[in-house]
Structures are given as structure tokens and as C-alpha cells.
Amino acid sequence: MRIVRTVAEMRASRPQGGTVGLVPTMGALHAGHEALLQAARAECDCVVMSLFVNEAQFASGEDFARYPRDEERDARIAEAAGVDILFAPPADELYPPGFRTWVEPNEEGLEAEFRPGHFRGVATICLKLFNIVRPQRVYFGQKDAQQVHVVLRMLRDLNLDIDLRTLPTVRDADGLAFSSRNALLTPEERELALALPRALQTGDPALARELLDGLDVDYVAIADFEQRVLAGAIRIGSTRLIDNVPLEGETR
Numbered sequence: 663m664r665i666v667r668t669v670a671e672m673r674a675s676r677p678q679g680g681t682v683g684l685v686p687t688m689g690a691l692h693a694g695h696e697a698l699l700q701a702a703r704a705e706c707d708c709v710v711m712s713l714f715v716n717e718a719q720f721a722s723g724e725d726f727a728r729y730p731r732d733e734e735r736d737a738r739i740a741e742a743a744g745v746d747i748l749f750a751p752p753a754d755e756l757y758p759p760g761f762r763t764w765v766e767p768n769e770e771g772l773e774a775e776f777r778p779g780h781f782r783g784v785a786t787i788c789l790k791l792f793n794i795v796r797p798q799r800v801y802f803g804q805k806d807a808q809q810v811h812v813v814l815r816m817l818r819d820l821n822l823d824i825d826l827r828t829l830p831t832v833r834d835a836d837g838l839a840f841s842s843r844n845a846l847l848t849p850e851e852r853e854l855a856l857a858l859p860r861a862l863q864t865g866d867p868a869l870a871r872e873l874l875d876g877l878d879v880d881y882v883a884i885a886d887f888e889q890r891v892l893a894g895a896i897r898i899g900s901t902r903l904i905d906n907v908p909l910e911g912e913t914r
């Protein structure tokens with residue numbers, strides 16, 4: 663596996679022929695990321711994983727500074743998963759002095775409401791990564807269903823010829839969706855967090871809200887993304903968790 667730090671080196675490393683698959687991540691890799699890497703490995707000739715904690719998608723006061731980072735561990739996991747190129751640039755390589763052009767997805771509701779500017783940061787970094795790596799396929803997790811929705815619309819609106827694959831949410835044995843932020847939870851907080859998947863699995867917003875009674879809930883709502891889902895976001899201490907469960911028989 664080659665580790666690449668600059669845009670120029672990334673462009674030079676990309677093979678000319680064959681299918682290039684990109685898995686964008688912010689690192690602190692877990693089984694959810696590994697499922698994306700496995701799918702990319704099975705379907706592409708060259709697998710690129712990006713590792714970049716994108717400050718632009720964190721609103722001020724959010725957890726950018728305490729976001730878990732361990733590049734050595736991530737590199738080991740990526741290599742074991744068969745990644746060919748790990749693209750891990752420093753921040754000023756992607757946002758050099760003078761940077762001021764943004765993609766504005768104009769998304770509303772749910773995450774867009776509680777994280778102002780979040781999807782602008784996500785769409786901008788994704789478009790930059792797509793332009794730098796020039797993948798034919800990109801891999802995203804259903805765990806962030808609204809992110810998939812926003813990126814798919816950007817691909818359509820801006821006429822990008824890229825095939826987006828969405829992989830199902832990978833959960834730990836206790837039902838909690840894998841998330842890099844789970845590492846920030848104390849054992850007691852993790853126990854409380856289990857209420858989120860349990861609530862969403864009822865498929866019923868009113869019942870879900872009852873099961874989350876006493877917790878700090880940002881929203882619980884049915885959302886019509888590519889699939890109809892029951893989505894929720896809660897705060898446990900200083901950690902914010904999101905999850906969603908597809909509503910059966912309502913695939914659109």
C-alpha cells in the first residue's frame with residue numbers, strides 16, 4: 663500500500679487503466695469502514711482510501727479537536743483490507759491559503775438543521791476528493807443516509823459521471839452502529855447510547871421518542887431519502903450519535 667500526501671502525488675499514482683474505487687473516510691476505522699473497503703476491493707482494480715478529518719464539516723463548537731485520530735492503526739487496517747493507495751493529505755494541501763470556493767447543497771432538515779454548514783463542508787470535500795482521485799466508483803455507508811442523499815444529488819446536479827455504492831449499516835453485537843465517535847463514550851454512556859438503535863428499530867417515531875425519554879434528543883423522524891428510514895440523533899454527554907433504520911417494504 664502506498665501512502666500519498668499531496669494532490670500531485672495522488673494524480674501521479676492513479677493508474678490510467680482499470681476501475682478506480684474511492685472510499686472517503688475521516689479515519690478511526692471500524693467494521694463499517696472495513697465493509698466499504700471490502701466492497702471496493704471486490705469491485706475495483708485499484709482501491710483508494712482517503713483519510714482526512716475535514717474541519718470544514720464541523721460546526722464551531724463541535725468535536726473537531728477531540729475527533730479520534732490514529733493514522734498508524736488506520737494504515738494497518740487499510741493495508742490488511744487490500745487498499746492500494748492511502749491518500750492522507752495535511753489540511754493545507756486541500757485548503758491552501760486563498761481557498762474560498764464552496765459547494766452549497768442547500769439541504770434542509772435533520773442533520774442540516776442541527777449542524778449548520780455541515781453538508782457544505784461534506785459536499786465540498788467530496789467533490790474535491792472526486793476530482794483529485796477521479797474514481798469511477800465511490801463507496802458510502804447507509805449509516806449516514808442524509809450524507810448519501812446529499813452526495814447523490816450533487817453527482818446529479820453537477821453532472822459527475824460517478825457510480826455511488828451504498829453499503830448497509832454495520833452494527834456491533836449489542837446493536838450500536840459502529841461509529842468513530844463510539845470511542846469517545848464511557849462504558850456507562852455506551853449503555854445509554856443503546857437506546858438509539860432500540861428506539862429506531864421499532865420503526866415508529868412516537869414509540870421511538872418514548873424509548874428515548876430522558877435522553878437529549880436532537881430529532882427522531884421519518885425521512886424519505888433513497889430509502890424511507892426512521893432516523894435519529896441524540897447527545898450523550900459531549901458526544902453526538904446518529905443512526906437510522908430502513909422501514910421495511912418501503913424501499914423506493
Ligand code: PAJ
Pocket residue numbers: 686687688689693694695697698714716719784787788801802803804805806809829830831832833839840841842
Ligand atoms: P466517516 O465518518 O469516517 O465515514 C466514512 C464512511 O463510512 C461514510 O460513508 C460512512 O457512512 C461510512 N460508515 C460509518 N459508519 C458506518 C457503519 N456503522 N456502517 C457502514 N458504514 C459506515 O462520513 C465521513 O467520514 C465524512 O463525512 C466523509 C464522507 C469522509 C467526508 O469528509
